[in-house]
Amino acid sequence: MPKFTLDGKEISFEAGETVMEAAWRQGIEIPHYCWHPGLSIAANCRMCLVHVESGRQMAMPQLAFDEAKGEYVPATKPKLQPACQLAAAEDMVVSSTNDEVKTAQAAVQEFLLLNHPVDCPICDQAGECKLQDYYYEHQGTLKRKLTEPVHKPKGVRFGPTIIYDAERCIMCTRCIRVCDEVAKDHVLDMRERGNKSEIILAPGRELDHKYTLMTEHVCPVGALTSQDFRFKARVWFLKSGQGVCTGCATGCNTHVDYDPRYGKVYRLRPRDNAEVNEFWMCDDGMMTYTRHDTDRLVMSTAGRGDERVPIGEGQALDLAAKKLEAVEASKLAVVLSAQSTTEDNLALAKLAASLGADRLYLAALGGWEGDDILRSEDNNPNRAGATQAAGGRTLKSVGDLLADVQSGAVQGVLALGWATAETLKELAPLVALDSVVSLASHVGALPAAASVAIPVADTFEIDGSFVNAKGLTQAFRPTLSPPDGIQPAWKTISSLAGKLGKELGFEDVQGLRQGLVDAVEAAQ
Numbered sequence: 001m002p003k004f005t006l007d008g009k010e011i012s013f014e015a016g017e018t019v020m021e022a023a024w025r026q027g028i029e030i031p032h033y034c035w036h037p038g039l040s041i042a043a044n045c046r047m048c049l050v051h052v053e054s055g056r057q058m059a060m061p062q063l064a065f066d067e068a069k070g071e072y073v074p075a076t077k078p079k080l081q082p083a084c085q086l087a088a089a090e091d092m093v094v095s096s097t098n099d100e101v102k103t104a105q106a107a108v109q110e111f112l113l114l115n116h117p118v119d120c121p122i123c124d125q126a127g128e129c130k131l132q133d134y135y136y137e138h139q140g141t142l143k144r145k146l147t148e149p150v151h152k153p154k155g156v157r158f159g160p161t162i163i164y165d166a167e168r169c170i171m172c173t174r175c176i177r178v179c180d181e182v183a184k185d186h187v188l189d190m191r192e193r194g195n196k197s198e199i200i201l202a203p204g205r206e207l208d209h210k211y212t213l214m215t216e217h218v219c220p221v222g223a224l225t226s227q228d229f230r231f232k233a234r235v236w237f238l239k240s241g242q243g244v245c246t247g248c249a250t251g252c253n254t255h256v257d258y259d260p261r262y263g264k265v266y267r268l269r270p271r272d273n274a275e276v277n278e279f280w281m282c283d284d285g286m287m288t289y290t291r292h293d294t295d296r297l298v299m300s301t302a303g304r305g306d307e308r309v310p311i312g313e314g315q316a317l318d319l320a321a322k323k324l325e326a327v328e329a330s331k332l333a334v335v336l337s338a339q340s341t342t343e344d345n346l347a348l349a350k351l352a353a354s355l356g357a358d359r360l361y362l363a364a365l366g367g368w369e370g371d372d373i374l375r376s377e378d379n380n381p382n383r384a385g386a387t388q389a390a391g392g393r394t395l396k397s398v399g400d401l402l403a404d405v406q407s408g409a410v411q412g413v414l415a416l417g418w419a420t421a422e423t424l425k426e427l428a429p430l431v432a433l434d435s436v437v438s439l440a441s442h443v444g445a446l447p448a449a450a451s452v453a454i455p456v457a458d459t460f461e462i463d464g465s466f467v468n469a470k471g472l473t474q475a476f477r478p479t480l481s482p483p484d485g486i487q488p489a490w491k492t493i494s495s496l497a498g499k500l501g502k503e504l505g506f507e508d509v510q511g512l513r514q515g516l517v518d519a520v521e522a523a524q
């Protein structure tokens, strides 16, 4: 691989890469605002200026003070070049830290802050703002401009999800490019020139495509804020876990930002994965975090409708076992879930096998609008993993289950998960059965139709994996602890198996995964 030298370090690069890109791939940051690895090059902020010290020097005319003559005389200084636009070349020697570069970085910073409102105490970007970071790293001087800054519109509603503050905007155009190049919707543009410039909406439009939150995500300062997150949390109180989006079968990788003081998730952000989502997520996926603490099932219950009563966990397991024992194995339906992890589904499939129950079904949401950007038409994250857990066989739907209940072929049900396309009204045949046991993290039609409902942990609270639509297995670790007394579904299934006198042969998630690997290998 060809190499160039950056600040004394050898950097290898691929043909066509810029100095910025090659350095970024090797974890070296050259200060920048407008450059983003997933977007085209605009080279408009000039924060990434570097000095190419090798080869013929490009020179810029300037006036330099001549001590001997006591006056300014014509001179030249090296012409700096934007690293984001500069093609890397073999044996090139580049400095991003010499005196010329440092002077330029400080000058660009000062220029960008000339009219900036310095709203930091009330700005949502504070704590993760490039203007703040680079001020400390590359400027650090007091403001010299004493006149009134230029005022521009603040709090402009761009659409249902995004608010714009033109005074904070540094006109890097990342938001315009993310709409053009990722969402393929030219809904944002720029108007006016110089310090009057601002970002505007296309006439008659709102910022309302399916990737609007990516504009806020790429904005390097606090000019774009999300309606959902603004004024809710200070980012320095947040910690971050690594997750996989539950919105659809694409399985975009996420940072799960939560406040450990309250055990509360405040937002999801895309986690870069070149194989899956590159740098992006869709709005619906970003908002899936709101499901976590909405309509949680927190108590085991027995009975239905007005007769439903809360019961203890041990009592619920005993009752569930009793209900399941009352059903002949050939008439027991076991419902896997396309919203649950492969491990939870595998535990349930193992329990079904140990009971001799061969009737396996799959509960899933009914699909949504996909696109050729990221969104899969299947709004379930793990249909493929649930199918793998069932040994690759085709699983019947909840619609088929209802028909089998009505024909009398099924007389009892053990179901995982809350999510199904059917409403409680449509699940009426299940409500007529005495033995319907539901293991679910959230309220939904399946637990509502059950005669015994036992709460289990949610995706943010467990170790597990999903298999996405392309067949890629993606594991994740727990970010939060489940509410007191609530276990991951695989553990609850193992306890239920114990009550039924069965041993499922795994102690933990690793044991379950190994079982799956062995099964897949045996099938090959």
Ligand code: SF4
Pocket: 168, 169, 170, 171, 172, 173, 174, 175, 176, 199, 215, 218, 219, 220, 221, 223, 224
């Ligand atoms: S709103 Fe943000 S992303 Fe858009 S141009 Fe301004 S600073 Fe850049």
Ligand code: SF4
Pocket: 245, 246, 247, 248, 249, 250, 251, 252, 277, 280, 281, 282, 283, 284, 285, 286, 374, 375, 376
């Ligand atoms: S495309 Fe699918 S997986 Fe990706 S963020 Fe959207 S809903 Fe989540």
Ligand code: FES
Pocket: 031, 032, 033, 034, 035, 042, 043, 044, 045, 046, 047, 048, 049, 082, 083, 084, 085
């Ligand atoms: S990052 Fe290179 S000019 Fe903005």
